[in-house]
Amino acid sequence: MPELPEAETVAKTLAPHIRCCVFESAELLRPDALHELSLPLSALSGAVCNGVSRRGKLIIAGLDWPEKPAGIVPSAIIFHLRMTGRLFMGEKAQGKHIRCLFHLRKPDGKPDTLFFDDTRTFGKILVATPEILDRWQFWKELGPEPLEIGPEAFAKRLKGARPVKTALMDQKVIAGIGNIYADESLYYAGISPLREAGSLTDAEAERLLKSLREVLLRSIACRGSSIRDYRDADGNEGGFQKSFAVYGRGGKKCRSCGGTLERMRLGGRATVFCPTCQN
């Protein structure tokens, strides 16, 4: 799933469920769901969730400590859902791919459980301190947020001989863009995914950033895209998949020129574009 709009939607829908809840205990059903840099889940006991945010495709549950215990105290739990990770609440385990359970105590004293479910097991949980984040290369190198960066800074980051689509999907260049939103934004910007990243003019880079923002914001408004696995924290599908212009539409008609959309592989990923409208 989870590119930026899906991570944003999960963060938004998860927050009201877990904000102000106490983490009492956790069960790790699949050990490799825990990131190699993570503190053990036992370090969470007594933490209170102070909110849920997002950075790129990462979902971040912030932690407060009403009574600080001795020892190392985590400041956040970071979830990377990768392809098929899901976060949702429930009374008891549901589904056969639950990787981790977090037992919570709500402000009213009632129990609740946060589930981390992940069919393909690529997803990761990181119980982190600021020092751990400082050692996490992926985090340190994560590029700027596409909804915050300005056009000049964005243009400067698009460089090199590699295809512009590959650059867009590089989390070091810009955070949160995956296969869907790379293809969609390049289509709306009228730029071929094969163009050398460094060959874009300032005007083209600005157009690409504008398209990227518009696509991301439209998708966020639809609560993300559900191709197959993705659901928000309430179990609801997104709706933006109904609006795809090119993703998954190889061989179909371009909605702008009526020509046939071309499908190819680029950097190992399925890529769809209009050879007439994008150059």
Place this chain on the structure above:
DNA sequence: AGCGGGACCTGTGGGC
């Protein structure tokens, strides 16, 4: 240095 390809997993859908 930077690229392409494969690996990591499980499930699904299409073609035969």
Place this chain on the structure above:
DNA sequence: TGCCCACAGGTCCCGC
């Protein structure tokens, strides 16, 4: 109906 293969929203690692 059933089998096999290709493919799936993301990163990481290796060799060239």
